[in-house]
Amino acid sequence: MSYKKSKTNLNGRRSFIKNGVAASSLFIVPRHVLGGVGFTPPSDQLVLAGIGVGGKGESDLRNATVKGRERVVALCDTDSSAEGSAAKSVKRFSDANFYDNFKKMLDKEKDIDAVTISTPDHTHAAAAVYAMERGVHVYVQKPLTHNIYEARLLTEMAREKKLVTQMGNQGASNPDQLQIQKWVNEGAIGTITNVNVWTNRPVWPQGIPLKKPDAAAKPASLNWDQWLGPAPETPYIPEMHPFNWRGWWNFGTGALGDMGCHLIDIPFKALGLKYPTDVECSVGTIYTKMWSADYYPEGCPPSSSVSLHFDATEKNPSPIQMTWSDGGIKPFHPDLLPADVSIESNGIIMIGEKGVISCDAYGEDPKLYRKGEPVVLGEKVKVLEPEFGHQRKWVDACKAGFNSAEHKSLTSSFDYSGPLTETVLMGNIAIRSYMLTEATGNRRRSSYIGRKKLLWDGENMKINNLEAANQYVGRTYRKGWEL
Numbered sequence: 001m002s003y004k005k006s007k008t009n010l011n012g013r014r015s016f017i018k019n020g021v022a023a024s025s026l027f028i029v030p031r032h033v034l035g036g037v038g039f040t041p042p043s044d045q046l047v048l049a050g051i052g053v054g055g056k057g058e059s060d061l062r063n064a065t066v067k068g069r070e071r072v073v074a075l076c077d078t079d080s081s082a083e084g085s086a087a088k089s090v091k092r093f094s095d096a097n098f099y100d101n102f103k104k105m106l107d108k109e110k111d112i113d114a115v116t117i118s119t120p121d122h123t124h125a126a127a128a129v130y131a132m133e134r135g136v137h138v139y140v141q142k143p144l145t146h147n148i149y150e151a152r153l154l155t156e157m158a159r160e161k162k163l164v165t166q167m168g169n170q171g172a173s174n175p176d177q178l179q180i181q182k183w184v185n186e187g188a189i190g191t192i193t194n195v196n197v198w199t200n201r202p203v204w205p206q207g208i209p210l211k212k213p214d215a216a217a218k219p220a221s222l223n224w225d226q227w228l229g230p231a232p233e234t235p236y237i238p239e240m241h242p243f244n245w246r247g248w249w250n251f252g253t254g255a256l257g258d259m260g261c262h263l264i265d266i267p268f269k270a271l272g273l274k275y276p277t278d279v280e281c282s283v284g285t286i287y288t289k290m291w292s293a294d295y296y297p298e299g300c301p302p303s304s305s306v307s308l309h310f311d312a313t314e315k316n317p318s319p320i321q322m323t324w325s326d327g328g329i330k331p332f333h334p335d336l337l338p339a340d341v342s343i344e345s346n347g348i349i350m351i352g353e354k355g356v357i358s359c360d361a362y363g364e365d366p367k368l369y370r371k372g373e374p375v376v377l378g379e380k381v382k383v384l385e386p387e388f389g390h391q392r393k394w395v396d397a398c399k400a401g402f403n404s405a406e407h408k409s410l411t412s413s414f415d416y417s418g419p420l421t422e423t424v425l426m427g428n429i430a431i432r433s434y435m436l437t438e439a440t441g442n443r444r445r446s447s448y449i450g451r452k453k454l455l456w457d458g459e460n461m462k463i464n465n466l467e468a469a470n471q472y473v474g475r476t477y478r479k480g481w482e483l
Contacts, residue, residue: 040069046395047113049074051102051127054085054242056141057118060168061089063391064116064139070395074109076102078241081221085242100223102127112136114398116391118168122251123229125150126481132157137398139391141168142261143253144414144421148461149474151425153483155418162402166394166410167417169261171362173388177266179378180357180366184270184315188368189352195267195322196331199361200345201255206247207286207294207302211238230481247300253428254300255326259346259361260424261417266348266363267322268420269411272315275458276308276322276423281430284327297435303327306427324427336369362388422458430454433469 050061053075065072072093077086078100090098099105106112114137117127125145128138132154144167145151158165171177183189218224218236227241228234231250246252267273284303285293306324325331330343334351337358346361355370359378366378385392393410400406407413412420433450455464463469477483 042071044399046070046398047111048072048395049076049096049105049109049112049115050089051076051105051115051117051131052119052123052141053077053089054079054087055118056168057116058086058089058092059386060116060118060139060141060391062092063386064114064395066392066395072096073111074099074105076100076105078223078227079219079221080223081219084221101226103130106130106134106136114138114164114395117141119229120227120245120251121253121257122146122231122245123227125154125483126229128154129157129483132161132163135161135163137164137394139166139168139394142417142421143167143257143424144261144417145425146253146257147472147474148422148425148429150483151418151421152461155414158414164394164398164402164407164410165414165417166390166397167261167412167414167421168390169265169412169417170387170390171262171364172265172269172411172417173390173393174363175381175383175388176359176366176378177269177363178381180266180359180363181270183357183366183368184350189350189355189357189370191318192271192316192350192352193318193320194334194351195271195320196325196334196349196351197260197263197267197322198325198330198347199255199259199263200328201258201326202247202300202302204244204246205239206254206300207284207296208247208299209296210248210298211240213237228478230475230477230483232476233478248298249300249432250298252300253425254431255304256306256324256424256427256431259326260324260427261420262361263346263348264322264324264424265412265420266359267350268423269416270315270350271310271320272313273310273320273423274313275419276310276426276456277458278309278453278455279306279426279430280453281306281427281434283431283434295435297432301327301431301434303329304427304431305329306430308423308426336371338369338375341369422461426456429463429469429472432472433463433466436468 048064048070050057053061074097075089076099079086080100115131116139117124118141124140128140131138213235215235217238224236282305283301288294304326308322310320312319334356336356344360348359350357357368359366368376397406397410436450438447450466450469454466454469457464461473
């Protein structure tokens with residue numbers, strides 16, 4: 001892919017932020033004397049904005065300020081209600097300008113250095129692309145994008161424009177993961193052949209009919225057109241905002257999108273995985289009529305199981321099968337996991353020839369089990385800052401600049417989190433293809449065409465043995481929202 005470089009018109013303050021602290025020698029009186037201990041002069045502050053500042057967006061932006069060290073000048077949210085999801089951010093950053101359209105915000109607020117993006121999944125890429133085109137560093141909530149095409153787009157764009165990026169899977173910065181990586185690197189359980197990953201999600205409505213649009217029910221404070229973003233134009237759908245969008249494909253990415261980037265991150269990084277070679281799934285069904293399974297292809301199923309295969313890597317000499325399950329379906333105990341060990345609601349088990357490694361969500365509480373030996377507990381590293389410093393580390397890297405040591409040490413920059421997100425979203429291609437039928441619309445068992453192993457060409461982003469599945473690699477964009 002190729003992108004036309006946008007002209008970045010940085011003023012002196014932004015140049016200072018990007019180029020470090022060389023100008024500090026101009027100060028005769030130490031800054032802490034002028035402003036007090038911990039004072040950061042305005043010229044040294046990262047100028048921040050938030051797109052989607054309710055819910056997780058509130059904590060993302062708050063953590064990015066590093067306890068007020070950095071400055072927030074603008075907020076964008078499609079809900080302007082004084083009691084809405086963005087209200088907490090509006091109160092906290094009372095001096096910031098408020099917008100309900102991120103394009104207007106980024107066009108008007110020329111001093112923005114970096115932006116947090118915590119919108120519904122379907123608008124992640126649109127907001128990130130618009131910001132990066134203007135030379136703005138981006139922090140984007142997980143999953144990085146709504147589809148694989150967008151993940152590849154953002155990955156290559158960040159590299160070309162030399163911008164500092166981070167995906168919001170905060171567990172990637174959890175130091176507990178370092179213990180898991182150490183065990184793998186030392187061959188503590190030998191060659192690994194199987195990985196189980198699971199979650200209790202969805203915890204929102206899913207596998208049910210989509211509510212009918214009702215324009216009259218739309219709150220006056222909600223900019224529905226901006227909320228829809230690239231999705232097909234439709235009147236307001238009740239209860240979609242602010243959370244229940246996750247279970248419908250036009251807006252969300254289901255249980256995999258919600259937790260996959262948190263959980264799959266651990267084995268993906270520890271084993272040095274690349275693109276999967278294939279994907280296959282089965283999904284749960286609901287019957288509200290005898291002998292007739294409910295059919296709602298516009299939404300995610302109530303539960304699913306997904307199998308992904310990966311080639312051997314430099315860290316692991318054997319091909320690997322990764323099995324994902326959601327909807328509360330947990331894996332069974334492998335042979336070397338003691339029978340009385342509880343399998344929690346979310347977690348990972350890596351199975352090797354000499355033992356197993358397990359951990360909870362975000363890589364927490366790693367444990368090593370080997371036959372005939374007592375369990376080995378990972379040394380718990382106490383982290384005093386919120387969310388393992390994931391947002392703060394991104395902010396520090398923005399100030400240090402592209403390709404700096406701080407940037408290279410980020411645990412989920414787009415160079416890494418882009419391919420990770422593509423792997424997560426591969427599962428969704430299989431799940432959506434599972435419901436594909438012949439053009440006749442006949443839903444007899446024999447008419448389903450996507451219920452097979454799908455062979456994946458990762459470099460070229462293409463399913464090789466079912467052309468109809470390739471429609472889910474990207475999406476059709478509403479006019480004005482094309483990428």
